[in-house]
Amino acid sequence: MTEATYPARHQLIEFLETHKEEIENEWAETPVFASRDRETAKEEAAALLTGLQRVVQDGAEEDSSAEGFTTARTVLGTLAARSAGGPSGSTLPDVSVLKEPVLRLWKQQDLSDDVTHYGAMVLATAISTLRHVLLEMELSLGADTILAQQEQLAELSTPVVKIWEGVLAIPLIGTLDSMRSQTATESLLEEIAKQQAKVAILDITGVTAVDTLVAQHLLKTAMAARLMGAECVISGIRPQIAQTMVQLGISLGEVVTRSSFADAFAYALRKLGFEVVHAGEVR
Template structure:
């Protein structure tokens, strides 16, 4: 903590030597800014609160004010003026740390979202030419788009004739999700692959019918196992006891 504070003071002193205290976006402040940015990022990653992060800067105020008072003690007008300049400067630097802190947190959120998207759409090969796509979690249009693309690309890559979309892990199905599912099935069919939708829970079956979504043209099975069996049969394969 202490070396960091010393470094900060040194950076501020170096920047302030040129006499420009009003504008911290200038080049001579870049060392101070970099220092604070590193500090904010580090603290954001460690889970500090924004208040704690900004307090690093604001805590210098008291010391600075004390110094100013001892220097201009008798001259009230200069003291007030210098205090105001110092306040303004440290407020700006403090706000800067808060800004960087927030930016760092947002970067973390964006990265996590990206990772979640990638993690949540695996396409697995159950057998030669049989793919399974276990969907878990709520489907929004952004995710469904990625799911659709992944599945279609996997169909080409593995030259799979049958794809099983398992929606056991999907908590709710609304018209939009149902429509996306139907689109995926239609697109797969255009490419020459057949889709089976499995894992439809009783509540979801009721919802789909109440919503008036027509799944008539799509092969549906209650469980992934049933769907796999159908897929094997379509390929002319059978499971035998060895």
């Protein structure tokens, strides 16, 4: 802040304090707060004005991370949540309507043109930054929501199923990326520990392609399961995928493989000491 602008800013700070109640009353009547009862609307308007005063005092009207805007974030979050559920379907309250009342009151002051113009610019900038803060909050919330949905989808797309006492299966479908691979491994290992499983079947019938990274993931999962006392069986390797793996020089080492899930399940039962026979053969 330069020496030339300091007196003007000082007058602006005094104005916000002196006319605090007037501004709060006029703000409470705007659509931003109008859906609340009068007392609550005034309290929210007061909280927002307090943050704005701090911003003006600190000369930080363009900095959305300033302490004053941080103070205002709580009430902004409340306003945004209420607006999102409103009949208009908008996701953000239109805080730009707060400019008119405060600028009108400011311009009614008996001040020089330079001070009036400077103060109006500061106030308009501060309220515009409120809008930016709201957008940042919405983007952050949107990113968190997308991440949560991705995690939920990953969990849903990698279910661990108990198909027999001591036998677990995890059907993998589609493309395996790093997040799904990690989720699948963690889910499988947790269930192996929880159910004391002896055999875990990784069925890749629905996997569209297997490359080196996917093969490494399968091997790591099998090794981790073995360390926990369970044998991992990979089933559903289709001819095209088998050919691709051979061309890439990918080897699953000592991991047991079966052409179908049924074959893998039969292997698991034999591993546990059961024998599968046709009902007609039982006497």
